[in-house]
Amino acid sequence: MSAALIVDLGLALSILGLGVWTVAARSHNGAVVGYIAYGLLVALVWVRLAAVDVALTEAAIGSGLTGLLLLGVATRLPRSARQPSPTAGRWTRLLAGVLSATVAGGLAAVVLLLPDPAPTLAPSVAANLPATGLGNPVTGVLIAFRAIDTLLESVVLVFAIIGVWSLAPKDGWGERPGWLRPAPLGSALTLLAQLLPPIGILVGIHLFWTGANAPGGAFQGGAVLAAMWVLAMIAGLTRPPAVSRRRLRLVLVIGPALFLAVGVAGIWLAGDFLAYPVAYAKPLILVIEAALTLSIAAALGLLLAGPPEAPSAAERQP
Amino acid sequence: MDLSVMLDHLLAVGGNLLVLALMLPVASLMLAFALGGRHAERIALMTLPLGLAIAVAIAAAVLYGDAPLHTDLGGWAPPLGVALRADGLSAIMLLTTAVVMVAVGLFARADFQAPRGATETRASFAFWTLLLALWAALNAVFLGEDLFNLYVALELLTFAAIPLVCLDGRAPTLAAALRYLMFALLGSVLYLLGAALFYGAYGTLDIGQLAARIGGDDPLEPAALIAAALMTAGLAAKTALFPVHLWLPPAHAGAPAAASALLSALAVKASFFLILRIWFDVMPELLAQMAAQILAALGAAAILFGGVLALRQARLKMLIAYSTIAQLGYLFLVFPLVASPETASLAELRNAPGVWTGGVLQLVSHACAKAAMFMAAGLIAASLGHDRIQDLGGIGRALPMTLFAFGIAGLSLMGLPPSGGFMAKWLLLSAALQSGQWWWMLVILAGGLLTGAYLYRVLAPALFAQNPPPAPVKPVDRSREWVVLGLALISVLLGLVPLSAFSLIQIGRDVSGIGLP
Numbered sequence: 045m046s047a048a049l050i051v052d053l054g055l056a057l058s059i060l061g062l063g064v065w066t067v068a069a070r071s072h073n074g075a076v077v078g079y080i081a082y083g084l085l086v087a088l089v090w091v092r093l094a095a096v097d098v099a100l101t102e103a104a105i106g107s108g109l110t111g112l113l114l115l116g117v118a119t120r121l122p123r124s125a126r127q128p129s130p131t132a133g134r135w136t137r138l139l140a141g142v143l144s145a146t147v148a149g150g151l152a153a154v155v156l157l158l159p160d161p162a163p164t165l166a167p168s169v170a171a172n173l174p175a176t177g178l179g180n181p182v183t184g185v186l187i188a189f190r191a192i193d194t195l196l197e198s199v200v201l202v203f204a205i206i207g208v209w210s211l212a213p214k215d216g217w218g219e220r221p222g223w224l225r226p227a228p229l230g231s232a233l234t235l236l237a238q239l240l241p242p243i244g245i246l247v248g249i250h251l252f253w254t255g256a257n258a259p260g261g262a263f264q265g266g267a268v269l270a271a272m273w274v275l276a277m278i279a280g281l282t283r284p285p286a287v288s289r290r291r292l293r294l295v296l297v298i299g300p301a302l303f304l305a306v307g308v309a310g311i312w313l314a315g316d317f318l319a320y321p322v323a324y325a326k327p328l329i330l331v332i333e334a335a336l337t338l339s340i341a342a343a344l345g346l347l348l349a350g351p352p353e354a355p356s357a358a359e360r361q362p
Numbered sequence: 363m364d365l366s367v368m369l370d371h372l373l374a375v376g377g378n379l380l381v382l383a384l385m386l387p388v389a390s391l392m393l394a395f396a397l398g399g400r401h402a403e404r405i406a407l408m409t410l411p412l413g414l415a416i417a418v419a420i421a422a423a424v425l426y427g428d429a430p431l432h433t434d435l436g437g438w439a440p441p442l443g444v445a446l447r448a449d450g451l452s453a454i455m456l457l458t459t460a461v462v463m464v465a466v467g468l469f470a471r472a473d474f475q476a477p478r479g480a481t482e483t484r485a486s487f488a489f490w491t492l493l494l495a496l497w498a499a500l501n502a503v504f505l506g507e508d509l510f511n512l513y514v515a516l517e518l519l520t521f522a523a524i525p526l527v528c529l530d531g532r533a534p535t536l537a538a539a540l541r542y543l544m545f546a547l548l549g550s551v552l553y554l555l556g557a558a559l560f561y562g563a564y565g566t567l568d569i570g571q572l573a574a575r576i577g578g579d580d581p582l583e584p585a586a587l588i589a590a591a592l593m594t595a596g597l598a599a600k601t602a603l604f605p606v607h608l609w610l611p612p613a614h615a616g617a618p619a620a621a622s623a624l625l626s627a628l629a630v631k632a633s634f635f636l637i638l639r640i641w642f643d644v645m646p647e648l649l650a651q652m653a654a655q656i657l658a659a660l661g662a663a664a665i666l667f668g669g670v671l672a673l674r675q676a677r678l679k680m681l682i683a684y685s686t687i688a689q690l691g692y693l694f695l696v697f698p699l700v701a702s703p704e705t706a707s708l709a710e711l712r713n714a715p716g717v718w719t720g721g722v723l724q725l726v727s728h729a730c731a732k733a734a735m736f737m738a739a740g741l742i743a744a745s746l747g748h749d750r751i752q753d754l755g756g757i758g759r760a761l762p763m764t765l766f767a768f769g770i771a772g773l774s775l776m777g778l779p780p781s782g783g784f785m786a787k788w789l790l791l792s793a794a795l796q797s798g799q800w801w802w803m804l805v806i807l808a809g810g811l812l813t814g815a816y817l818y819r820v821l822a823p824a825l826f827a828q829n830p831p832p833a834p835v836k837p838v839d840r841s842r843e844w845v846v847l848g849l850a851l852i853s854v855l856l857g858l859v860p861l862s863a864f865s866l867i868q869i870g871r872d873v874s875g876i877g878l879p
Contacts, residue, residue, distance in 0.1 A: 154559060154588045163565025168442050189442050192435045196502065196514045199388055202395060203495050203521040210488035210525045211536070217484040288398065288482060297392040304389060316437035317381040 052092060059085050072118035076111060083107025096259035097182040100251070104267035109344055112274065116223065116348070177326030179257030186261065187329050191318040195307065198300040198336055201343040205296060209287055211351040218288035223350020226280030237279030244272035252337040256326065262299075262333045266340030273345040284349040292342070299339030303332050369426040372419055377433025379423060380446040380505050383416045383456060387498035394491050399482040403475065406490040410464045413497060417460035421453040421866065430870035432507075440508065440568035447507040447570075449870025451722065455504040455635060458726045462627045462733050463497055465849045469737050469842055470620035485529055489620070495522035496624055503632040509557040509567040512636060516553060516600070520546040523629045526621035527613045535616035538609070545599045545609040549633070552596030559589035560644075572644050582646065590645050593636075594653065600633035603657075603694065604664035607687045614683035619740020622679070623733035626686045631725060634693055641697065654697035661694025662805040669812025673819065678739045678749040681816055682732070688809060689728045689775060695790055695802050696721035702797040718871065719864045720789025723856060727782025730853035731771040737846045738768040745834040751820055755827030760834055763843040765824055771850040772817040774857070777810045782856030 062082040069075035083106050090099035169181045169189065176188040186194045216222075252265030276282045285292045306328055307318040314321045320328050372379070390409040394402040423431055430449035434440070448456065470493070476486040499522050502515035524546065528539035561567055563583040564575045576586060602610040610630070614622045637657070641650045668688030675681040699717040741764045742757065743749040758765045774783035787806055794802040 150588070151555070154585050155562070157584050158559075158562045159583065162562060165441055165565060172438070172442060188436060189438045190444055190510075192444050193511055193514050196388075196511075196518060199391070199498070200514070200517055200521055202392065203492075203518065206395070206488055206491050206495070207521055207525040210484060210492075210529065211531075212484050214531065217487075218482060290396070290398070293396045293398060297396050300388075301392050301396075304385060304392075308385070310436070311378060311381075314437065316435065317378065317385075317433070318436040320436075 048092075055085060055089055055092065059089070072121065073115070076114040076118050079114065080107050080111035083111065097180075097261065097264070100259060100264040101267075104264055104271070105344075108271060109267060109274075109348065112271075113348060175322055175325065176320070176329065177322075178329065180255060180259065180261075182259070183255050183261050183329075183333075187332065188320065188325075191303075191307065194336075195300060195303050195318070198303065198339065201340065201347075202297060202300065205343055205346055208347055208351055212287075213351075213353060215354040216352045218286060219352040219354055220286045221284040221346060221349035221351060222353030222355075224274070224277050224284070224348065226278060228280075231279075233279045234281065237275045237281050241272040241276060244268055244275075248272065248337070248341070252333055253330075255333060256330060262336035262340055266337045267344060269337065269341035270344035270348070273341065274348050277345070277349065284346065287346075287352045292346075295342045296339055296346070299332075299336035302335040306332055369422060372423040373427045376423065376431050377446070379416065379420050380431055380433055380448055381435075383413075383420060383448075383501050384446065384498065384505055386413055386416060387494045387501065391491055391494040391498060394494060398487060400476045402482075402487050402490040403471070406493055407467060407471070409494060409497075410467045414460040414464050417453075417456040420448055421457050424448060424450055424453045424869055425866050428869060440571055441566035444511045445507040445568060445570075446505045447870075448505055450866040450868060451635075451638075451718075451871065452504045453869075454722060454726065454866060455631070456501060458729050459497065459500045459504070459628055461852065462623070462729055462849070463493070465845050466620050466623050466733060466737070467493060469623075469845045470618075472839055472842060473618060473620060484531075488525060488529060489618075492522055492526050493624070496526070496629065498522075500628055500632055503635060507569050509560055509569065509572075511567075513550070513554050513557055516550055516633070516636075519629060519632055520550065520600075523625060526624065527617045529618055529621055530616050532616060534612075538612035538616060542609040542613045545606065549596035549599040552592045552599075556589035556591075556593030556596070559585045559592070563589070569639065569643050576644060577646055582649075586645070587649065590640055590649070590653070593640055594657070597633040597637045597640075598660070601630050601637065601690060602687060603660055603690065604667055604687065605660070607664065607668075610687060611680060611683045614686075614736075615677075615680060619679075619737050619743070622683070622740075623736040626683070626736060627729040627733035630686070630690060631729060634690070634725075638696075642700065647701065650697070650701040654701040657694045658698040658802065661691040661697075662802070664688060664691030664694070665805055665809035666812070669809055669816065672816040673812065675816075676750060676752070678742065678751055678754065678820060679736070681751065681820065682735050682739055685735075685775065685813065685816065686732060688813065689724075689732065692724050692728075692787070692790070692806070692809065693721060695794075695806065696724075698799060698802065699790060699793040699797060702799060716789050717793040718867050719861060720786050720793065722864070722867050723782050723789065724786035727774050727786060727853040727856050730849050730856075731774040731783065734771040734846050734850035734853065735768055735775075737842075737849070738764050738771070741838050741842060741846065742768075745836050745838045746832055747835045753832060754820065755823040755829050756831035758825040758831075760831040761838055763840075763847060764838060765821075767843065767847040767850040769821055769825075770847075770854050772813075772821065774850075774853040776813045776817060780857045781854045783853065785857045785861075 059082060062078050062085065066075050066078035066082060069078055084103060087099045087103035087107060090096070090102055166181070169184060172189070173179075173181055173184045176184050178184045178188070248265045248268035250265075251260040251268060252262055253260075255261030255265065273282075277284055306320075310319040310321075311317050387409060390405050394405040397405070420431065430447055430452075432445060432447045435444050435446065437443070439445070470489065474486045474489040476483050495518070499515060499518035502518055503512060506512040506515050520543070524539050524543050527542055528535040557567060560572060563585040564572055566572060566575070576582060599606040613625065617625065641653055645653070665688050668684050668686070668691060672681050672684035672688065675684060696717060700721075739749055742754070742761060745761060746753075746757075770781075774781035777783045777787035787810065791803055791806055794800065794806070
């Protein structure tokens with residue numbers, strides 16, 4: 045048995061175990077912690093499958109930011125709702141289990157039935173990559189070949205922000221998001237929030253910059269930047285901006301707006317919407333990615349910061 | 363300028379028209395979001411006529427050129443790149459969307475105007491940006507030609523539609539929005555799984571290329587069948603097809619009238635449109651015939667179940683919501699009627715133009731009629747302060763124009779001549795007769811009776827009750843009544859358009875599996 049196989053087996057068993065743990069956990073907090081660990085291990089599986097871009101995204105967004113969101117929910121629930129209530133009877137749960145197992149088994153069977161070798165567009169991507177000036181095929185797909193998907197996905201974030209903000213209580217509109225409750229100053233968290241961001245911001249920018257030629261890109265970089273911002277907000281070192289701020293709104297749309305503008309310019313400069321003139325492809329892509337990184341970081345941070353709330357009496361008197 | 367010269371110009375622009383249709387609402391949305399305040403409303407209102415003009419231009423270009431419009435985005439041809447395409451059916455969907463959007467936008471001004479002096483209000487900002495967001499999402503669905511791009515379009519749709527449900531901000535509407543979110547996300551996951559399986563089996567996500575591969579000589583990959591089934595199940599949940607309709611009535615219960623109009627008239631039609639495309643544009647004819655029976659059985663159940671439940675509702679708005687479930691059922695009867703072996707074997711019925719026209723007419727006339735009914739009910743509720751059906755006796759004398767609009771929209775729903783709904787149901791009935799599927803005839807007739815019964819419950823007392831009419835608490839804005847009436851009239855007038863005018867539907871249809879010789 046080779047070492048790689050042992051590692052893979054260990055990973056697979058740990059993931060299954062964590063899955064069971066997450067489902068069976070007695071408290072919401074426990075389940076969320078299990079889920080975060082599960083996400084990190086899944087990221088390792090993506091590394092083993094040589095899909096480093098997917099691994100980065102899974103770790104940053106699938107496990108990190110989603111986990112933080114779920115932890116926030118678990119701690120904000122009233123004490124009476126902290127324990128998952130066994131509302132479903134034994135038979136219902138059994139039925140749900142059987143149904144899930146059937147779906148999982150069915151999918152596994154179908155995946156095994158897929159043609160081997162799998163049809164792939166990878167050679168086609170590799171052949172066309174030089175026209176974009178990029179070295180990372182994943183970025184090539186995201187920002188050139190299937191640019192429309194990335195453009196629309198970055199617009200989805202704006203939709204999500206509108207959705208979250210629209211949950212504002214009656215007198216909360218225009219105020220600061222109030223979902224993140226800062227920890228008391230002077231705790232270990234404050235120290236962490238002072239030490240980590242300088243490094244984290246560098247890592248985030250590096251991930252965006254390196255995305256052109258190596259695994260990384262706007263989403264991963266933006267997620268790391270957002271994490272640093274959220275850390276500073278949780279530690280109470282900074283407060284989320286008021287949602288009525290014009291500058292904040294501009295930061296949120298600058299990425300998709302610039303992407304769209306370059307895309308439209310492509311109609312005249314390169315003959316098609318979302319086409320880049322070959323000579324300027326790489327610089328244009330880098331500018332779009334930079335703007336996207338900024339917008340994504342702001343959007344993810346604000347999604348965690350929640351809807352705007354009227355300031356409490358204590359906050360009004362500093 | 364000469365008309366034909368103008369149309370030639372349109373054709374020359376061609377594919378860029380599609381880009382414009384998709385990107386105009388996106389650009390307006392971002393501008394409205396960034397500027398905020400009273401600008402959001404102004405930008406949305408300015409976008410309405412532009413969007414309508416683009417939809418008309420696309421329909422004109424498709425009709426005049428007698429061919430679908432098509433563009434490869436970024437110049438990258440599928441399977442590497444992503445294409446947009448508008449055939450006749452897409453053009454009609456774009457046009458319907460634009461018409462309903464314009465009507466709802468004009469109607470909603472009174473409800474969502476930012477008050478003078480106020481910098482910005484929550485409901486106003488959210489409504490106008492979400493209106494544009496929903497428009498972008500719908501256009502993306504109707505223009506998409508790539509299964510993953512369509513997944514992104516569905517996500518846009520989900521995140522635009524759900525906040526509309528809870529614009530009101532009360533706890534029950536929040537619970538309804540969450541329930542909608544659960545169904546919609548489950549639908550998205552199933553759809554995405556299906557798209558991934560299609561790619562795994564054929565190495566392309568482009569609908570045209572998939573159809574060519576699947577319709578070719580190679581045996582069908584088993585994964586393709588599973589993929590189509592998963593996607594259909596997911597899309598059915600988003601369409602609120604019986605029995606996965608459970609999210610729709612509560613979502614409507616507390617949503618603003620304008621939001622309900624958008625949801626029932628347009629949002630649920632987008633996922634239906636994709637089910638149509640999967641079975642008629644991607645999958646081979648034989649499988650479509652088998653799936654058709656299942657889908658139509660669920661549709662028939664929806665017609666009967668929705669009708670009976672509509673009869674039992676105490677609130678006008680809930681009655682209209684259950685009526686949507688029933689009317690969506692009719693759309694699913696299109697499947698066995700188009701895909702029946704009898705229809706296909708008749709040479710002159712190849713492509714079954716009658717059924718297609720009937721199905722599309724049902725879709726378009728329901729979109730206009732239902733939006734008009736929700737807005738009329740909104741006017742009644744705003745004027746009286748309630749919408750309890752038993753207390754609406756004599757309302758015809760208090761709000762004659764609103765009730766007239768409600769009534770003629772109901773005419774189309776019932777399928778009484780002359781109306782778009784009548785033509786639709788008539789075409790479906792005759793197709794059922796010709797293809798020997800008499801059982802679908804019974805369902806259509808029973809559905810018509812149920813519709814008549816539940817509308818009678820509202821209209822008869824409203825028009826003929828002798829008791830003094832309920833006193834309106836607030837006067838109704840005459841211009842809003844005109845908007846509702848206009849939309850209701852469109853749904854009726856569709857029935858007077860000669861059928862030959864619907865040749866637009868057929869343009870580009872024959873690339874489908876059904877049409878292949």
